[in-house]
Every structure is written in C-alpha cells, then in structure tokens.
Amino acid sequence: MKDNIVTVQHLSFTYKDTKHPAVNDVSFNIPKGSWTTLVGHNGSGKSTIARLLDGILLPDENSETLIQIDGITLNEKTMWDIRDKVGIVFQNPDNQFVGATVEDDVAFGLENRQVPRLKMQTIVHDVINQVGMLKFQKSEPQYLSGGQKQRVAIAGILAIGPKLIILDESTSMLDPAGKDKILALIKKVQKENGLTIFSITHDINEASQADQILVLNQGTLLASGSPIEIFKDESLIKSAGLELPLFYKVKNKLIKRGISVPQEIDNEKKLVNYLCQLNLKM
C-alpha cells in the first residue's frame, strides 16, 4: 500500500535454542504519519518485532514473509537503506549509548550520516535543550539517573529524525510532568516532519491517544484497531493483560450503576462534558 510506511506479512521469529517462536505469523500495516502503539503481555514479542523491523534480527525462513519499509523490501542488501529510515530507542537506554559524553552520544548518528559540523552542533544543542538536558551535555551517559538516560536516548533519535521512530518503552521512567512534555515534544516533531511513530508501551493512557493500537499475545497478533475499538472489547482487555484508561473505568462503572453514558465517549474531556450536561439537566 502506498500510504503505509510499514507493511509486515507472515512474520515469524524463533530465538536460537528455544522451542516456540517468539513472533508467530504476524501481519500488520502502519499508516504513514500515524502514531501506532504496540501493547501486550511481558514476553509477548514486542521488542522482538522492533528488532525485526530494523533488521537487527532476521525473520525465520518463509517465502511468504515480507517486511517493507517506506517502499523498500527489507533484505540483506537493503538493510543499510532501511536503517537510515528507522530509528529505535531501546527498552534499556544503556544499550543505546556509544558516546563518552551526552553531546557526543547525541551527535553520533549525525556523524554517521555525514552532517556538516556546524549544522550538527546546532542540531545537537537544540535537541539536548528540548529534552531538558543542557546542564548535562558534558556528563557521561552511564552516570545519569534513569529518567535522564531516557531523555538522552530520545534526543539521540530526534537529532536524526528518521522517517520511522520506534520507541520501546522509552518514557517508562520519566516523572509525570516530564513524560507529558517529552511525548508532546515527540508529537510536535512528528507533525512538523511528517514522521511515523511506532510506540511499544504498557502505559494505557499513552495507548489511548494513539491512532492505531496493535495487541500482541504470545507472539501472535490478537487484535488491531482504534483505541475505542480496542477498549470496548472487555474480553480482549482481559486476555491481553491490559487495563482500561481511567475514564473508561469510570464510564463502565457508571453504566453498571444505571447511569446512561453513550458508547462513543472516547476521551476524558467528552466524559466530563457529558456528565456536566447530565448534572445541569437534573
């Protein structure tokens, strides 16, 4: 499809010396410019899929398997072209760092892409500033706090601005205000540059703001759809070990108490407005 940046068909992967495939015959698309979220149990295969999309892992042998990114089919020959288009922020930021200082680290991807020195310095300074780490630009990444490491890891990817950014639980250790800020920053960069975000997360509030949610369970794709489609399916939520965002819980509990709330209410603001109307009418 022309307007999908990622097309995956019949993708499987089995780790060496293991009996069951970690990813089992998975097919999905990611629309260009979307924020797509991948959720599912611990060990369901999310990070494995991220590594497969970037060519760090190669799929199990199968003639039907296809990974296509921005129109290019992933194989050994195209791997480097693909890596140019895809940037991953790994689950553990320690696995990400290569530079001796924060600014070297953020510059690394740009150096690889032969960005001219002056331009590089400007970009590096800007992104470090945007993630709020200017004070630490000369620090060694491994001696930062957990949340500071995550900020630097994100800065490294934003500096490059690849067409597809994969975030593997990249904001799991940020304080609430910091998380909102960083997510807003990523959204802004996404909009400005037409990037696509593929975010792996256990944060159900983040997932509820996505354009598309993919639900993985024991290596297979259980469901995909808009947040409202996913969250209305209670048995799916249960079997995938997910949780409902707060406003869904409140909405469902009110309905159980006999207070009518329309199904199509799909965010907190709408719920507040609706309850306000209801309250006034009474």
Place this chain on the structure above:
Amino acid sequence: MSIKFKNVDYVYAPGTPFQTQGLSNISFEIKDGSFVAIAGHTGSGKSTLMQHFDGLLLPSKGSITIANQTITVDTPNKVLKEIRKKVGLVFQFPENQLFEETVLKDVMFGSLNFGFSEEKAKEQAIRWIEKVGLPEETMSKSPFELSGGQMRRVAIAGVMAYEPDILCLDEPAAGLDPEGQKQIFDIFKNYQKLGHTVILISHNMDDISKYADDMLVLEQGHMIKHASPKEVFSDADWVKKHYLDEPAPSKLARSLQKVGFHFSSMPLTVESLVEEISKELRAKGGN
C-alpha cells in the same frame, strides 16, 4: 525500631570536575512496618537515597540507623554485609542486578550468599519464580535471554527469595504489563502486612496513593516533604509545582469540580470517584 537518616549528604565524584551533590542534608525517620513511597522529578536523588538504605553508597556526611546498625562514611564491609542481609534492594535497571548463568541460579544467589542451605535456597527460588509470574521454562534460561519485563521479575524474585526485613524497590513496575503491575503490588502489600517494611520509588501517583502510607518527596537532592500521600495530594498546586501529579481519579474529579460538581473530599480511587459522581447525580433526583 525505625529507620533514621540524620543530616545525610552524598557527593558523587568528589574533587573532580564532575562533582555532583547527590543528596543535601537529608533527615527523616520512618516507622518499621510501613509502606513508604519516594517521589520526585527526574534526577532529584531518589535512587541515590535508596542506595543508602543498604549501604551500597555510604553517606559523605551524616549517619543512618537501619536494622539495628549505624551507617556512616567509615562503616566496615563486615557490618554492611549484615545490613544487606536484612535490607534487600531491587535496582532501577534489572540488568544491572543479573549475572548468573540461569534464572534459577540467579534467584538463588542472594539466599546462598546470606547463609541459606542449598536446598532451602532452591525451594525459595522456585517458589518466588512462580509467584512473580515467570513461566516455568524460563528457570533454565539465561537471565539475559529474556524480555525486559521478565528480567524485572527475575530481579524482584531474587530479592524476595531471601525475605529481607526491609524491601527497597526502585521503580519496580517499570516495564511490567498492567496485569503484572497489579500482581506485583499485591505481593508487596502482602509482604508489608506480614510485618516487613517496604520502600518504593515510583512516578505513578495512583500506585502511591493506593499502597503507601507514608511519602518522601525529593527535589534536587533535598527532601522537601515528608507526609502521608493523602496530605501530599490534597494540595494540587504544590504537587504540580514540584513536577508530581495528582492521582488520576483526583484529576478527573477536579475537572468535574470546574463544571459544577461538588465533592466532600477529593477521591483518590476510582471507586470513591464513581461513588461521589453517582451521589451527586442522585441528589439532583435523576435516574
């Protein structure tokens, strides 16, 4: 007995250009048997503080009384080992805690190190591996060939297995799926009910208000608040100013308040929020 910090300072890399004040003049006392949450913005000193509970870091200044011992800058290793038997710490990044060839060996390590018999250590390990929700077949795997959330569970099991009196948890829910988070917090809460002390670092205000009965808030190495979560969250402006957040139910309640709802007290849980909303709607005579 209680845990007491007295004028504790910690300085990273003293005398180098990278010298950083990790903690500044921290003093507090917490009761044994309580569930204490530590919160604060990124880099505020939470992990630094936590590593003082088991003597992984020694205070540059001041002293700590914990588990019938005193920790200062010159506490000898022998005493520290005694302390570590009673104070277990789950690190922020589980990878930094794992090193054995197999998950089973890794979870047994702490118990063996603190004098459990081989047999008892194995029994405890198997019990805790199951309790934290790890599939049985992971037992013989290398802890490095696991998913992020599975590694987290191994690290938690490894500390729970030797049943320390004081359990210190640095963002233990990060990387766990929602179901796993609930499961693991029930384990911690039960552990407290059995008479142990639980110290938790968390950015999740819902979890803090749900499980903790005492709370410390840090900012730039200083302790800026020591109070019950209820008290801390009752001041929304203060909470916001210090990069925290209200629990989600309180936030929703506040939005409703702005459009005319009345709450006798700010609900901290979903149940109390729903109760308050339906009370208000019913009071108006509807439905």
